[in-house]
Amino acid sequence: MSPLIALQGIAKGFGEGGARVQALSDITLNVAAGEVVGLRGPSGSGKSTLLNLVACILEPDAGVLRLAGETVWQGRWAKADLRALRRRTIGFIFQFHNLLPFLDATDNVALAMTLNNVPLTVARSRARALLDYLQVGKRADAMPAKLSGGEAQRVAIARALANQPHIILADEPTAALDSERAQVVMDLLRRVAREQAAAVLVVTHDDKIFSRFDRLVSLRDGRIEGEMRPG
Numbered sequence: 156m157s158p159l160i161a162l163q164g165i166a167k168g169f170g171e172g173g174a175r176v177q178a179l180s181d182i183t184l185n186v187a188a189g190e191v192v193g194l195r196g197p198s199g200s201g202k203s204t205l206l207n208l209v210a211c212i213l214e215p216d217a218g219v220l221r222l223a224g225e226t227v228w229q230g231r232w233a234k235a236d237l238r239a240l241r242r243r244t245i246g247f248i249f250q251f252h253n254l255l256p257f258l259d260a261t262d263n264v265a266l267a268m269t270l271n272n273v274p275l276t277v278a279r280s281r282a283r284a285l286l287d288y289l290q291v292g293k294r295a296d297a298m299p300a301k302l303s304g305g306e307a308q309r310v311a312i313a314r315a316l317a318n319q320p321h322i323i324l325a326d327e328p329t330a331a332l333d334s335e336r337a338q339v340v341m342d343l344l345r346r347v348a349r350e351q352a353a354a355v356l357v358v359t360h361d362d363k364i365f366s367r368f369d370r371l372v373s374l375r376d377g378r379i380e381g382e383m384r385p386g
């Protein structure tokens with residue numbers, strides 16, 4: 156089976172002339188369905204740039220980007236509607252949950268589905284099921300300000316899963332959590348990867364969770380320096 160995330164020879168720079176920064180060079184990386192891969196490296200090594208390229212938020216300079224078996228970028232964008240691709244194929248989890256403060260937990264999750272044309276009543280009932288799945292169903296009616304950090308992050312994961320994405324990208328999802336909550340979040344991401352056959356790519360500095368990855372890829376100066384299998 157072809158990997159859900161496939162980067163081949165990807166490069167990305169910012170700026171012009173003497174101010175040019177080569178953020179990524181010759182990145183080849185595959186993440187298969189069911190896999191949870193961590194991306195680590197010092198500050199400035201290119202982790203966020205890589206995640207944003209996979210999310211199609213940034214455009215590569217060179218290489219080939221394939222997502223869910225389809226070529227997305229090769230010399231130019233190969234897909235006409237990147238927003239639709241992002242909405243349907245990719246779920247994004249941020250360091251801070253970014254929940255909308257004026258919607259309760261259920262509607263924060265349901266909104267992601269209504270943007271994808273799911274009727275509100277169906278979206279709300281699916282949102283509740285997802286919150287149950289992420290063990291935060293009891294807080295379905297709570298406003299974000301009333302949620303603990305761990306609860307809010309699980310609601311944010313439910314939101315990222317709302318449209319059953321094949322690809323889940325997370326930028327330091329456990330950075331704001333204590334060790335125990337961080338383990339819970341990682342266990343849930345592993346479960347989602349296995350049960351929904353998703354590819355999960357997580358940027359992290361958090362050595363408490365390194366053992367939870369199938370593979371840990373290290374970046375340095377925009378290149379892949381090495382890879383290990385912690386398990």
Ligand SMILES: Nc1ncnc2c1ncn2[C@@H]1O[C@H](COP(=O)(O)OP(=O)(O)OP(=O)(O)O)[C@@H](O)[C@H]1O
Nearest residue numbers: 169170176178196197198199200201202203204205
């Ligand atoms: N929009 C941008 N414009 C100019 N340079 C950028 C931009 N985004 C990133 N860079 C540069 O690209 C390099 C990689 O940055 P990136 O944010 O991907 O690193 P990172 O590993 O995620 O760092 P951190 O751990 O601090 O978040 C850095 O030298 C950074 O300054």
